[in-house]
Amino acid sequence: MAFSKVTLILQSLVDAIAGKEPTIQWTRDNPSTIGKKIIDLLEAGSYADLRNLLARHLRWLVSVKKLETSWKSILDSQGKVVSVGEGEVTESSDVAVVRFPLVLEKLALKVVVRISARGYVTSIRAVPDHSNVPWSPPDYVDETLFEESEVVLGADDRAVPASLVLPRSPSAVIVMLQGSGPVDRNSSVGQLKPFKDLALGLATKGIASLRFDKVTLTHAEMLNDNITVEEEYIYHARAAITLLRSQPEVEGLPIFILGHSLGGNIAPRVGKEEPSIAGLVILAGSTEALQRAAIRQMKYLNTLKDKTYHVSAALIDAATKQAELVESPKLGLSTPSSKLPFAVPASYWLDIRDYNPVSTAAGLGKPLLIMQGGRDYQVTLKDDFVGWKQELEGNEGVEFKVYDDMNHVFRRGKGLSSPDEYNVAGGHVDGDVVEHISGWITQLNLPRPSS
Structure with missing residues (x-):
């Protein structure tokens, strides 16, 4: 570096x-x-x-x-x-x-x-560290219909643990990409494990999946190096696809990329790198620049009655200056990470600064399912979803689905969404979301290998 x-x-x-x-x-x-x-x-x-x-x-x-x-x-x-x-x-x-x-x-x-x-x-x-957070399956999961096993993706100092879920007779397989930051394979937040809900719910519907701990969780020291989206997402997504192609249980099945939040933003880039994929499922996928979305979220938290989540004006001002530096021609590899958002190295910001997820998705020519919660304050209808819709609406094979009463992790609620919603014991992704994803994949009627 x-x-x-x-x-x-x-x-x-x-x-x-x-x-x-x-x-x-x-x-x-x-x-x-x-x-x-x-x-x-x-x-x-x-x-x-x-x-x-x-x-x-x-x-x-x-x-x-x-x-x-x-x-x-x-x-x-x-x-x-x-x-x-x-x-x-x-x-x-x-x-x-x-x-x-x-x-x-x-x-x-x-x-x-x-x-x-x-x-x-x-x-x-x-x-x-969510390893000790209790989890029980939602009522739409039937654990007798699939098996889950531990695998490893990548090698040496980039190896990460992952979970492979195999139904008895799978019809398709999904690789899951979680959101920003050092996140585990379950996309754990508070007491929720939304990717585990999705993986086991989809397995009950006959769809296999592979989800993995992000390298920034398993090898947090990598954030001190010249990390880019290649190291954070693409390397392991590619490894996941390679592993799936070698699994006799899913060999020849259509492979989809499912991305949530920043993972939804990056999913089209994975699709471009791996043109053999069958399509993308984008859940609350961001299109607003990451550094600006962070500031918008801080300002939103200040509108909540619970002052526990309020952010100081000084912190917002500092984040604004960091965002301006990311967008400045002065940004270079020698820019100290301490001056940048989340103390993430300049290499990362240089990598994503000119990336456009929407135009990248449009260029894939693949089926796309883009889903959004109307109460989501992290990725919003007016700041992010509109970006997908303006360019992709009307394109063949593209479907949009909005759940007005759902939040960022696709749980139903009322009023202003807040971080408190992530600390609900026994909370799960709504079963309608699992149903819609599985139904969309099924109706594509993609060819399956002959038995």
């Missing part, structure tokens, strides 16, 4: 003037304890001591005050620390990568810390 090279050059210049910093030996000798140490320092208010653990280039970017306000903001929104687990350590050349569980009152996380050869923390990233 260009930024890393620049950082190293600057580091060497500073070292030449100020001398090398002393090694922090305990972080190298006992890296598994770094998580507990970081949280202990935060809980004690020892922000300066924590900052001293950071590599020099991070200290240039993060002040003691910034550490304090960020930590207090997390506690205010997610509750107190419940537990901190022992770290799992992976050594890679001169870098130690430590993953440790952190449980807050309202949120469980896996935190990934990278430690340099000198013992300094070079990055900290947190990803949601």
